[in-house]
Amino acid sequence: MRKVDIFDTTLRDGEQSAGINLNTAEKIEIARQLERLGVTIIESGFPAASPGDFDAVKRIAGTVKNSIVTGLARSVKSDIDRSWEALRGAEQPHIHIFLATSPIHMEHKLMKTPDQVVEAAVESVKYARRFFPLVQWSAEDASRSDLEFLAHIIGKVVEAGATTVNIPDTVGYATPQEYGDMFRYLKENVKGIDKVKLSAHCHNDLGMATANTLAAIENGADQVEGTINGIGERAGNVALEEIAVALHIRKPVYGVETTINLHEIKRTSQLVSQLTGSLIQPNKAVVGKNAFAHESGIHQDGMLKNPLTYEIITPELIGDAATELVLGKHSGRHAFKDRAIKMGFDLSEEKLNNAFIEFKKLADRKKAIVEEDLMVLLTDQQIHDEDVPVYELASVQVQYGTAHIPTATVTAHAPNGDLISEAATGAGSVEAIFNTLERVVKGKVHILDYRVTSIGKGRDALGEAVINMSYDGETVTGRDVAQDVLEATAKAYLNAVNRQVVKAEAKVKVTAG
Numbered sequence: 022m023r024k025v026d027i028f029d030t031t032l033r034d035g036e037q038s039a040g041i042n043l044n045t046a047e048k049i050e051i052a053r054q055l056e057r058l059g060v061t062i063i064e065s066g067f068p069a070a071s072p073g074d075f076d077a078v079k080r081i082a083g084t085v086k087n088s089i090v091t092g093l094a095r096s097v098k099s100d101i102d103r104s105w106e107a108l109r110g111a112e113q114p115h116i117h118i119f120l121a122t123s124p125i126h127m128e129h130k131l132m133k134t135p136d137q138v139v140e141a142a143v144e145s146v147k148y149a150r151r152f153f154p155l156v157q158w159s160a161e162d163a164s165r166s167d168l169e170f171l172a173h174i175i176g177k178v179v180e181a182g183a184t185t186v187n188i189p190d191t192v193g194y195a196t197p198q199e200y201g202d203m204f205r206y207l208k209e210n211v212k213g214i215d216k217v218k219l220s221a222h223c224h225n226d227l228g229m230a231t232a233n234t235l236a237a238i239e240n241g242a243d244q245v246e247g248t249i250n251g252i253g254e255r256a257g258n259v260a261l262e263e264i265a266v267a268l269h270i271r272k273p274v275y276g277v278e279t280t281i282n283l284h285e286i287k288r289t290s291q292l293v294s295q296l297t298g299s300l301i302q303p304n305k306a307v308v309g310k311n312a313f314a315h316e317s318g319i320h321q322d323g324m325l326k327n328p329l330t331y332e333i334i335t336p337e338l339i340g341d342a343a344t345e346l347v348l349g350k351h352s353g354r355h356a357f358k359d360r361a362i363k364m365g366f367d368l369s370e371e372k373l374n375n376a377f378i379e380f381k382k383l384a385d386r387k388k389a390i391v392e393e394d395l396m397v398l399l400t401d402q403q404i405h406d407e408d409v410p411v412y413e414l415a416s417v418q419v420q421y422g423t424a425h426i427p428t429a430t431v432t433a434h435a436p437n438g439d440l441i442s443e444a445a446t447g448a449g450s451v452e453a454i455f456n457t458l459e460r461v462v463k464g465k466v467h468i469l470d471y472r473v474t475s476i477g478k479g480r481d482a483l484g485e486a487v488i489n490m491s492y493d494g495e496t497v498t499g500r501d502v503a504q505d506v507l508e509a510t511a512k513a514y515l516n517a518v519n520r521q522v523v524k525a526e527a528k529v530k531v532t533a534g
């Protein structure tokens with residue numbers, strides 16, 4: 022059966038979503054899970070974009086062994102050099118170079134003639150091939166490019182040594198028919214195209230990313246690119262879990278296979294949502310919380326008589342087993358460790374012990390510890406970085422009454438070790454906490470977005486708070502979890518501030534070094 026490679030760009034195009042910013046530890050955690058999911062290629066960042074991106078790409082290239090690790094670069098030597106520095110330690114060094122080919126991008130953004138664009142593309146591919154055995158070249162905005170010009174430039178980059186050619190629908194403009202036709206046209210009209218991999222990359226501006234990607238596969242695409250949960254620039258990229266499951270469920274139609282381990286989909290989706298703070302819409306295909314919920318009487322009746330009446334995908338297929346009570350307050354370290362390993366965590370004894378202590382505290386307060394709770398506790402330990410001192414919440418107290426002005430009191434450890442206590446009022450409990458914390462962190466804070474959701478089900482479910490803010494002129498997103506939403510809110514606020522503290526610290530190190 023024909024094989025289609027899965028190229029995951031959650032850490033690059035996915036991170037380009039407004040409001041998402043992942044630190045290196047979080048990126049490594051996601052990359053490790055993508056490897057478990059079985060993706061062929063992980064695009065781990067854009068090494069020339071920032072010291073943080075460079076560091077993450079380098080560390081992922083040194084960590085991941087079973088997927089190819091790549092990084093994005095413009096068609097400029099300095100970007101390619103920086104990518105080589107970051108990726109030279111990878112098992113199979115791979116670079117992804119892009120250059121726009123549509124009239125509007127060439128004229129108004131690049132300010133180059135078509136001939137200059139061809140020359141720059143060829144030069145960059147030749148230069149990259151001096152270092153990298155695998156060079157992917159992307160024609161940015163391909164779907165709004167002149168087809169003959171596209172075929173011409175692709176012929177040139179293939180001749181120059183590109184090993185993969187990507188045809189992105191950068192602005193989500195193509196229809197499935199048009200996108201499929203492009204692949205067929207290029208396969209029939211570019212000399213040497215059969216020697217390289219042809220790749221699809223779809224955005225969801227018109228809600229057609231999944232249909233377009235499948236159309237590309239039907240017309241000969243060897244690789245498809247996308248993100249977990251469909252996160253990404255603007256309306257996002259194609260959701261890879263949708264593609265993997267569609268290819269599996271409708272295998273007789275598409276006749277292709279991938280290396281994706283479908284049972285890892287749910288966990289990957291949860292992890293990406295948790296670490297990016299990007300919520301999954303309840304009716305999202307495959308991974309939304311209602312994807313397997315049957316609400317109406319006629320459907321429930323059908324399900325009881327024969328699940329095949331209304332269920333084309335089972336939750337088990339994507340690793341979404343019915344929520345079970347996995348551990349309780351009487352469980353010991355052995356069972357806890359065993360469960361953590363089964364869930365795919367590889368924690369040091371110290372981190373495992375910290376997670377166990379948190380688990381016991383939670384088990385004292387919460388009747389049923391479910392998989393989602395463990396996932397949060399263990400992931401928090403996995404990504405916890407003790408190297409940089411940050412703000413840490415010691416306590417938060419809120420006085421609220423309908424007839425009184427809400428007042429918050431917060432005590433927190435500052436990065437320099439001081440214990441700070443502050444109090445302030447607000448129009449509501451949350452605003453009182455925000456106002457108090459602004460005094461604690463002493464920076465200029467502007468809240469851009471704030472959301473609270475529950476993790477798991479039931480009245481004792483954990484609350485998760487996600488806060489997007491501008492702090493000292495930088496936009497950062499923080500998230501945290503607690504049984505009480507006000508505590509989660511205070512912790513998420515400090516988590517956002519801490520991301521900026523860690524970033525600033527990294528900048529100081531780079532400048533000093």
Ligand SMILES: CC(=O)SCCNC(=O)CCNC(=O)[C@H](O)C(C)(C)COP(=O)(O)OP(=O)(O)OC[C@H]1O[C@@H](n2cnc3c(N)ncnc32)[C@H](O)[C@@H]1OP(=O)(O)O
Binds near residue numbers: 037254
């Ligand atoms: C479709 C996509 O998703 S492409 C990927 C988009 N991702 C990102 O942009 C995230 C990372 N980007 C960044 O951190 C920054 O944009 C950087 C570090 C790459 C560049 O920053 P700056 O040097 O300040 O340039 P800035 O972003 O303002 O402008 C981009 C420049 O690159 C040029 N450029 C854009 N694409 C390409 C390309 N593929 N090859 C060569 N040059 C390019 C633009 O024409 C512009 O050049 P100019 O300065 O001569 O006008």
Ligand SMILES: CC(C)C(=O)C(=O)O
Binds near residue numbers: 161
């Ligand atoms: C860099 C390219 C592949 C891209 O992200 C796009 O065109 O959307």
